[in-house]
Each structure stands twice: as C-alpha cells, then as structure tokens.
Amino acid sequence: MQVIEVSMIGVRSAVLRLTRAGSPLRFEIYPMVHMAEPDFYQAVAERLRLCDLIVAEGVGGPDRTSKRPAGITAITSSYRLPARFRRDGLVEQEISYRALGVPVVRPDMTGEQFTEGWRAVPWQQRAFALVGAPLAGLERLAFGSRRAMSRHLELDDTDFHDKFSDIESMAELMALIGDQRDQLLIAELDRIHRERAHEPITVAVVYGALHVPPVVYAMRALHRYAPRGAEWLTVIKA
Numbered sequence: 001m002q003v004i005e006v007s008m009i010g011v012r013s014a015v016l017r018l019t020r021a022g023s024p025l026r027f028e029i030y031p032m033v034h035m036a037e038p039d040f041y042q043a044v045a046e047r048l049r050l051c052d053l054i055v056a057e058g059v060g061g062p063d064r065t066s067k068r069p070a071g072i073t074a075i076t077s078s079y080r081l082p083a084r085f086r087r088d089g090l091v092e093q094e095i096s097y098r099a100l101g102v103p104v105v106r107p108d109m110t111g112e113q114f115t116e117g118w119r120a121v122p123w124q125q126r127a128f129a130l131v132g133a134p135l136a137g138l139e140r141l142a143f144g145s146r147r148a149m150s151r152h153l154e155l156d157d158t159d160f161h162d163k164f165s166d167i168e169s170m171a172e173l174m175a176l177i178g179d180q181r182d183q184l185l186i187a188e189l190d191r192i193h194r195e196r197a198h199e200p201i202t203v204a205v206v207y208g209a210l211h212v213p214p215v216v217y218a219m220r221a222l223h224r225y226a227p228r229g230a231e232w233l234t235v236i237k238a
Contacts, residue, residue, distance in 0.1 A: 001157035001216065001227060003031045004209050010238040011153055013040070013209065015047070018216065018225040024200035025193065027225060029216065031209035032057070033153060034076070034093045036235045043233050044206070045095050052201035054104045055188060056097060057208060059181075060111035069111050071118035075129055090236065095206070102204075107188035109181055117180060153235075157213050182211055186218040193223050 005012045011033070018027040028051065030044055048054055059072050097104045109117070118126065185207060192203055205215065219225040 001213075002155075003157065003212050004033065004153050004155040004235070005232070006154040008238060011036075011235040012232040013235050014230040014232055016212070016216065016227045017229045018219060019228045020223055020225045023193075023197045025197050026202045027189065027219065028202055028204045029212055030204060030206045031155070031212045032093060032206060033209060033235045035090050036093070037089060037237065038091050040233060040235045041091075041093060041095055045100065048095070048097075048102060048204050048206070049100050050202070051102055051204040053192070053203045054097060054100070054102050055185070055192070055203060055205045055207075056104050056106050057108055057185075057206060057211070058106050059109045059114050069115045069118060071121075071126065071129065072114060105188065107184045109184065153209075155209050155213075157216070179214075182214045182218075185211060186215060186222075189215065189219060190222055193219075193225075197223075 001016075002014055003016075005014070013031045013033065016029040016031075018029060019025075028047075030047075032044075033040070060069065185205070189203075189205065196203075207215070216225075216227065
C-alpha cells in the first residue's frame with residue numbers, strides 16, 4: 001500500500017478510502033505532509049467540505065495562538081523555519097477547519113499530556129530534538145531544494161517503527177510522537193465505528209502520513225475495514 005509516492009513528477013499523497021462489508025460508514029484517510037505547495041492544502045480542504053465529520057491532528061487543540069509545548073516547537077521547527085520563508089514556494093500546513101462547515105474532533109494529545117510525556121523522555125533525546133531539528137530547518141532554509149526535501153518523504157505500508165528502525169536510541173521520543181498519539185487516534189476511530197457504523201457518512205482522517213499505516217492496520221484488525229480505492233493528490237511538483 002503506497003501512502004506517499006516520490007517520482008520524477010514530484011510527490012503525491014494517496015487519499016485512501018476504507019470501507020467494510022455490512023456498513024455504509026466510510027473513512028477517508030488523508031496522509032499529510034506538513035510542508036507542501038499551497039495547492040495541496042487547498043485540494044484537501046475542498047474535499048473535506050464534502051465529508052460529514054473530520055478527525056484532525058493537532059497536539060494541544062485547534063488554537064494556534066496558544067503557547068506550544070517546548071518539544072513540539074523544537075520538533076516542528078525542521079519544517080516551520082523553511083516554510084516561514086516559503087522556500088521554493090512551499091508553505092506550512094494550514095487548513096481552516098472552522099471555515100469548512102464540517103464538525104471536527106481532535107483526539108490528539110493535550111498540551112499538558114504531551115509535556116508530561118516529553119519530561120519522561122531521556123534528556124539526551126530531548127537535547128537532540130531541541131538542537132537537531134532547528135539545525136535541520138536552517139539547513140533546509142539555506143540549502144534545501146524541492147528534490148532534496150522530497151527525497152525522504154516516500155512511505156509505503158511499513159509502520160512507524162519500521163520507518164525509524166535505525167533510530168533505536170530514540171525509542172522513547174519516537175513512542176511519544178508516534179505510538180502514543182496513534183493509540184488515541186485509533187481509539188477515536190473505534191468509537192466512531194461503534195456509534196455510527198449504521199450511518200451512511202464519510203469520516204475524514206487528516207493526520208501526518210506516518211500515522212496512516214498503524215491506523216489502517218488497526219481498523220482492519222478491529223473491524224475489517226480495508227482500503228477499497230485511492231486518489232492521488234499532488235504535494236510537491238517536480
């Protein structure tokens with residue numbers, strides 16, 4: 001199962017349709033890249049208007065003006081810094097959910113939950129994130145090209161740990177930003193299925209691409225949902 005494709009024509013994201021026999025409820029999974037061309041986010045927003053419910057990512061909730069946890073600020077600086085200056089025409093992910101007119105739920109961690117988890121991460125890993133991610137952002141700002149920034153984005157149906165299997169020394173940090181948040185998302189989708197499986201609705205799941213394989217596997221194991229189709233959206237043109 002291809003989630004993010006990188007090819008000669010650029011980077012594309014596969015919008016996955018998950019259905020199961022005996023239920024009219026449908027999940028549409030939107031694998032997000034947090035720095036992309038504005039047209040990508042516009043295309044996602046236009047599709048979201050047609051959905052009945054949106055399940056959206058976002059540690060700390062929807063208020064972007066509130067103070068971000070220090071760990072989130074550090075980790076996201078790897079793409080926020082180049083996006084702030086629209087490096088190669090790329091911008092940071094921005095979708096105004098309020099303007100869509102569709103109900104939104106956010107099962108992600110609260111700021112307090114993330115901060116508590118961040119404090120439990122070994123100090124060496126926190127130091128690496130606090131220093132390494134901003135440096136990566138500055139490097140992308142100064143020297144990054146579309147081709148260079150696209151190179152690491154390709155993702156198939158390997159799970160979060162397979163993608164980062166070579167970073168064993170970062171296990172606790174990866175668990176915080178991956179596994180723990182995946183569990184919250186899966187629990188919310190499980191709840192939606194149990195309460196609304198009889199309804200002919202489309203539920204959009206808008207999360208970072210690395211969260212997608214665990215969700216697809218979990219919904220298949222829990223309720224036999226499986227991808228029955230996909231549509232490609234262009235993230236970055238070559």
